[in-house]
Amino acid sequence: MPLHIIRQDITKLECDAIVNAANNTLLGGGGVDGAIHKAAGGKLLEECKTLDGCDTGDAKITKAYNLPCKHVIHTVGPIWRGGENGEKKLLESCYKKSLALAKENGCESVAFPLISSGVYGYPKDKALSVAVETISEFLFDNEMTVYIVVFDKASYQISEELFDDVQEYIDDNYVDEKEERRLYNRPRRIFSSECDFEVGSVCFEEKLASPKKLDVSLIDMLANIDDNFAVTLLKLIDLKGITDVECYKKANVSKQTWYKIMNEKDYKPSKNTVISFAIALELSLEETKHLLSTVGFTLSKSNKFDIIIEYFLLNEEYNIFTINETLFKFDQVCLGV
Ligand code: ADP
Numbered sequence: 001m002p003l004h005i006i007r008q009d010i011t012k013l014e015c016d017a018i019v020n021a022a023n024n025t026l027l028g029g030g031g032v033d034g035a036i037h038k039a040a041g042g043k044l045l046e047e048c049k050t051l052d053g054c055d056t057g058d059a060k061i062t063k064a065y066n067l068p069c070k071h072v073i074h075t076v077g078p079i080w081r082g083g084e085n086g087e088k089k090l091l092e093s094c095y096k097k098s099l100a101l102a103k104e105n106g107c108e109s110v111a112f113p114l115i116s117s118g119v120y121g122y123p124k125d126k127a128l129s130v131a132v133e134t135i136s137e138f139l140f141d142n143e144m145t146v147y148i149v150v151f152d153k154a155s156y157q158i159s160e161e162l163f164d165d166v167q168e169y170i171d172d173n174y175v176d177e178k179e180e181r182r183l184y185n186r187p188r189r190i191f192s193s194e195c196d197f198e199v200g201s202v203c204f205e206e207k208l209a210s211p212k213k214l215d216v217s218l219i220d221m222l223a224n225i226d227d228n229f230a231v232t233l234l235k236l237i238d239l240k241g242i243t244d245v246e247c248y249k250k251a252n253v254s255k256q257t258w259y260k261i262m263n264e265k266d267y268k269p270s271k272n273t274v275i276s277f278a279i280a281l282e283l284s285l286e287e288t289k290h291l292l293s294t295v296g297f298t299l300s301k302s303n304k305f306d307i308i309i310e311y312f313l314l315n316e317e318y319n320i321f322t323i324n325e326t327l328f329k330f331d332q333v334c335l336g337v
Contacts (some may be wrong), residue, residue, distance in 0.1 A: 002139045003146050003252055005039070005324060006332065010149045011039040016107035017071040018064070019098050021115045024053050024076055026060065031118040032151075036072060040065040044072065048155045057093035061101050071105060073098045076246045077116030080123070088130060091116055095134040103142060111147035132321045140249050166326055169311045175301040198251070229269060229294040230261050236281050236291070251280035252320050275309055279320050285313040305332045 010018050010032060020036045023029045026048040028037045037044055047062045051074075054060050059075040074100045094115050102110040114131060116122035128148070135146050138141035227235070237247050248258040253276055260267045274295060278288040285299075288309075292298055299306040308330060312323050324334040 002144065002249075002254055003135055003148070003321075005132075005148045005150065005321075005328065007149070007150050007152075007328075009034050009035070010066060010111055010113050013111045013149070014068040015109035015111050015145070015147065016069060016106070017061070017073050017102050017110045018067065018069045018075045019110065019112045019115070019317050021118065021120075022054065022074040022076055024056065026051050026054050026074055027334070029054065032113045036067070036323075040067045040072065048074070049187070057090040057097065059094065059097035061103050061105060069111075071102075071107065073101050073110070077120050077122065080116065080121035083126075087116075087122065088126075091122065091130045092128065092134045094168060096138065099135070099142075099144070099146075102144065107144070109145040109147070111149050113149050113151070117312045128325075136321070145253055145254070154334060162322075162326065163329060165332065166308060166311055168331070170304055170307050173301055173307050173310070174304060211224075227294065229274070232291060232294045233277060235278075236283070236287075240281050242281075247277065247280050250320070251276040253277070253280075268295055271295075272333070272335050276320065278313070279318050279323060279335070280329050282316070282318045283313070285310060288313055304330060308332060 018036070021032050028045055030036060041078055043065045044062060051060050054074060054076050056076045056078055059073050061071050064070055064072050075094040077094050078087040080087055095112065099110070100263050112131060114124060114127045117124045119128035131148050132177065135148065139146065181333070237244060244258070248255070253273055257269070257273060261269055271292065274292050274297060275288065278291055283291065289299060299310055301307065305327065312318070319321070322333060327334050
């Protein structure tokens, strides 16, 4: 998958380049900068001394010495001064310049820490949004695997409201197999924050019956029992009026996986990949289940991951990164991983 969000120590990553959240002197500091210099050894500082510092929002590249990666890209993030002082533009520039340098140097994989989100005080949720948006934009026109490395779970600041809503949806829908009998007799509620729907009630039926949520004609159009996943996917792409590239980029699926799906007759995509495509195509819950069924998968009420996916499909929230941040927060595997 082109963009991964992972929790790790960046100095341990074996990719082509890691990015350092440095300061203007490039002569080392605390936080991730200190960790990178410590792991790379004294020669990194020697090379940094020859670079004549670096402007905020700019980036410079060095060798990686004792680190397991090949290059270190040093970028200087803005200090957070309330958000009205050009911080966002400068932070975007850090990602853009670093990615451009990585590309110029033939890097196929690059890992970023959450620049500015430590001592420089940029709020972690905002820093993560800038990182995801800027990197996604770059990946739309470029082939590269990019990691955003978050050191602590606190970086995942999905809004409290979303967290509570998903938590409630899980609580109301999760069927622990051992407890299934007991729960079965209890009415389960959905969309509890919006309305007191109960499964089977008129209200719930109405919600599912609205054409936007359950496009029966689309399902009918797809309902050819002989269609495999690739054929169904291509039909959906055509019906949704987007290009193949737009689709797999939006799904955050690599070109290689796309080619395998299209060209290897026996290739079976993972459930994660299928759901990523469903999100990219903004499918309804029923359409998603149909797509999953072409590879023998389904969504289950005894699987938290599945319930979270179901929550987003029913709420028509198709931002794969919001979904991944939520999955991560609930200790579930992220889409595409
Ligand atoms: P800045 O000065 O740009 O804010 P910091 O190094 O203080 O840079 O922090 C940037 C981010 O890097 C913070 O979110 C911090 O938690 C994270 N961080 C610190 N050490 C590491 C590490 N070894 N690997 C990955 N991320 C790290």
